[in-house]
Amino acid sequence: MSTWRGTLTARSLATRFLVFQVLVVTLVLGAVAAVSVAQSTREFRDVRGQRMIAVAENLASTPIVRQRYADAFASRILAPDVDRAVALSGARIVELLAPDGVVRASSEPTRIGRRVDFGRSLVTEGRAWSGDLDVDGLHSLVGQVPVLSTAGEVLAVASVSEPYPTLWQSLSGAGERLVVYLGLGAALGLIASWLLSRRIKRHTRGLEIAEIAGLADHREALLHSIREGVVAVNTDGVITVLNDSAQELLSVSGDAVGRRVDSIGLDPAVEQFLLSDAPGRSADDTVIATRTRVLALNRRPATTRGEEIGTVTTMRDSTELASMQGQLSSHKSMTDTLRAQTHEFANQLHTISGLVQLEEYEAVRDLVGTLTRRREEINEAVTRNISDPAVAALLIAKTSLAAESGVALLIDDDSHLDALPPALATDVITVLGNLVDNAVDVSEGSVRKVVEVTVDDGDGLHISVADSGPGVPVHLRESIFARGVTSKPDVPGGRGIGLALVRLVSAQLGGRVEVTDGPLGGAVFEVRLPGRVTRA
Incomplete structure (x- = not known):
């Protein structure tokens, strides 16, 4: 476990992001597959359930079934009708059951004589029923219809069952297009993740998370330990950096960062200096007397990749x-x-x-x-x-x-x-x-x-x-x-x-x-x- 953690820690930021994106894509594909399976199962239950009931009704209404359901040789006599029901429905098992659940005729001869548990079925009450039951250990969709006497008494039960499709069958049953879409989505997701990870690596200049965090901590420590005040102002006149010394010299708090220079109550002379747009935006050793201090200020333009992003002003307390x-x-x-x-x-x-x-x-x-x-x-x-x-x-x-x-x-x-x-x-x-x-x-x-x-x-x-x-x-x-x-x-x-x-x-x-x-x-x-x- 420790080796695996060490390997993960050593991975680059781009690799971590790629792995993360792959996991996200996998989760999305899994969610799509789950929805597809759930939809396929619901359609199977609705469509095939009605089909099971229809085949069971057809078997129950067959004259020979009504006449010979209780015959000692019912399994052989009714076998052609049972096989025909299987062929019509595509079901796995078609059976004729006694009211007490004993199998009298079945498309699976080995089940003849067994007792079937009706579970939540209402067929013994004289009503047709469709629902889920375990048949030979398989979770199956079952349709059951009673064979009634003229007096309304349940003489026998026609039962048609079919196991639920497997996960792969459900996905395959959703159509080849779904498989194609899932595969295409996975491929596009992986390609996009790889390109994004490359872009991140380029913008972070190849630095990893620990290195970026270390640089940020080092920068903060340096800024706030300098005795001179440091104020950075972007091209919109918003303060982006304000170290502890500058806060003390200007009598402002740290929440001034992110606000415009003219909105934090600075001395007018200092405010004008920070916002002035002189050529080159540079100023050397400019001394300004506020109400409580005398400050010596120096201003330099700040640029990145040849583009000016603002100014950096350093200040010293020259009161003494x-x-x-x-x-x-x-x-x-x-x-x-x-x-x-x-x-x-x-x-x-x-x-x-x-x-x-x-x-x-x-x-x-x-x-x-x-x-x-x-x-x-x-x-x-x-x-x-x-x-x-x-x-x-x-x-x-x-x-x-x-x-x-x-x-x-x-x-x-x-x-x-x-x-x-x-x-x-x-x-x-x-x-x-x-x-x-x-x-x-x-x-x-x-x-x-x-x-x-x-x-x-x-x-x-x-x-x-x-x-x-x-x-x-x-x-x-x-x-x-x-x-x-x-x-x-x-x-x-x-x-x-x-x-x-x-x-x-x-x-x-x-x-x-x-x-x-x-x-x-x-x-x-x-x-x-x-x-x-x-x-x-």
Whole structure:
């Protein structure tokens, strides 16, 4: 048994399928044969049963049978009539029976004197009967007719029986056409099975079941163990592959497979990227900032046998890298601020040095006084409303940097900010610094050249930065927070990492950022953080 199982296991997929198809064909042919046999048997019972009754009636109505049925030599006297009944009916046995079942005359002399069991026959009650009985051990169709007296008494019974045909006789009796049809069906079935098995083998590239299952398991294991996210999309925009990392990065579940990209609630920028139909459908290192992550995406077309079947996109979580880049940008901004202040102080020192050389000491005293008052005014304007030292220092530095660009940075008189927890202060500096830098850049070319900052911690933390720039069109107010999109018309390709970081940090703190039209003619960016994050 084990050897047979080993042989079956070693058979190829095409061979197994061929064997299976042969079994199916055999079962179908068997069913057809069974139906044919059943139909032949039913026809035999209906047609031959009536024939048996007719021959038995003819024998029972013969005058000599009615006169000599009880004669001691009835078997010899009635033999010609019995033989004639056999010839007429084609039956195997024709007999004349006594009412008690004893055979008085028979076409089989060896049965004379035997007792026959009438079984379910009703002939002893005076009625003709046709049905199944065992005759000499053979299942036979029997027709029995009573020989009645004038008073209606059963004097004898005329019995005609014929065995049921064998299975082969039934099939042969159905006609040669059935045999031909069965044979033709078997041949066609075998040929079709062989051709189908060859086709399957060609489409499976000769791989067997275990190999196909192994490849599928290996593919699944590889896909779901890769740290990078993998998303495959077919030409109809339906997701066909989505590994575990991609599910986590995109915040979707595994049931997204088999659904269209635009029906699973992805971030609009990611959705547009996956469905975009650029030439070649390839894209290298495209960075997109969603509400909670910064993703680096690469897309390649997927082809098979020269035909494009969709795209495969890999993605990496670059959130930490983007945060580091934001910190570097903040440091660069501070460096630029210090550079601007150094340049300003150098000019002032050169002026003082020149006045001293000219011995204009009174003018030196007036200049120093003026510079001191101006610095104190800037510091006072910031620190009387902003108590957090880090945020205050940022605004003082940004004020000087904006002034170097010819832009006035104003702190709203209604602003108020107490000291923040150190971790939150760092995040607020990142948000506020990027918003101010963006506002100053877009306000440089405007007429008013004003940026107004409002910071309020009365109900949570509210940061508002309004500029006098060109504003943000309504259709860009969502996509502007994605990397590579900017409201600055003079920046080719955009530098939108700052605004992307603003939304990312705000989302991580449980807040949100919005952009609307501002009172200065440009845009106003508002960040709202919940009250729980402001507690030390």
